Amino acid sequence: MLLDEMEARAQRQLDGMTVNRDAMARDVLDLVAAVRRARSAIADKLHREKPDASMGDFEAAFDSLFGDLFGAQAVTARASGRATATVSLDAVRQRKAELAQIHIARADLHLQEDEYRQLLLDVTGKTSSAELDAAGRRRLLAHFKACGWAPKHKPFSQAEKIEWFWRRLGQAGALRDPSAQGLIAFIGRTRGMEVSHPRFLPVRDASAVIEALKAWLKRASTTTEERA
Incomplete structure (x- = not known):
């Protein structure tokens, strides 16, 4: 059954996961439990009102409520603005960044396909980087660094430029609140x-x-009268 698979998968994720992924797995388990209760309630109601109901009738009624339940869950999640949504997004970004580093390191170290797969298996017990959890990715990257690989300095991102200009304005005394x-x-x-x-x-x-901060810093170099 689909519910059994969802429940088993979420339960397995609870072991050894970080707090954030632990919370995500628990959300899935809560959802599975809610769907099970709904399915039981529908079955009882349907059999009381229509004793000769077929399995097809039951499935149709259940599928209808199942869809409504997921819709309600999505609306609730959007409306609540829970921190887990932001944390989950950060985790996805972190995973993508680490996987990108792994592939860059592999290229920089000139590892052939068979060499890379064997190293991956030896270090992490996996044969694909896509299967690695956060700890496995960190372990593999640490091994690459031990082999002499070093990540190249990345260009200044827009966020880093914004923070840099803000710090300069603070140092120039142009900010009331430099935090x-x-x-x-x-x-x-x-x-x-x-x-x-x-x-x-x-x-x-x-x-x-960035342009606003750049112009402000230029003015701040000649006067400190303007403040945030």
Whole structure:
């Protein structure tokens, strides 16, 4: 049964997972339990009202409520704005970044396909980087570094540029509040949007913030009268 598979998979994820993924797995288990209760309630109601109901009738009624339940779960998740959603997104970004580093390291170390697969198996017990959890990815990257590989310096990101200009303005005495919260407030006033970190800004808005900070820093080099 689909529910049995979902429940078993989520239960397996609970072992050895981080707090964030642990919470995600528990959400799945809660959902499975809710669906089981709903299925039982529908079966009881259907058999009371229609003793001769066929399995097809039962499945149709269950599928209808099952879809409604998932829709309600999605609406609730969007409306609640739970921190787990942001944390989950950060985890996805982190996984993509680490997998990218793994493939870059493999190329830099000139590992052939068979060599790479054997090394992967020896270090992590897996034969594909896609199967690695966070601990496995860190272990593999640490092994690459022990072999002499070093990640190349990445270019300044837009978020890093924004933070750099903000620090310079603080050093110039142009800011009333040079904290990270002060920067977030400035972004809110400048772009009319709420973000928890500059890295979540769309490219166009981040560029506008950079230009605003750049112009402010230029003025601050000659006067300290303007303050945030």
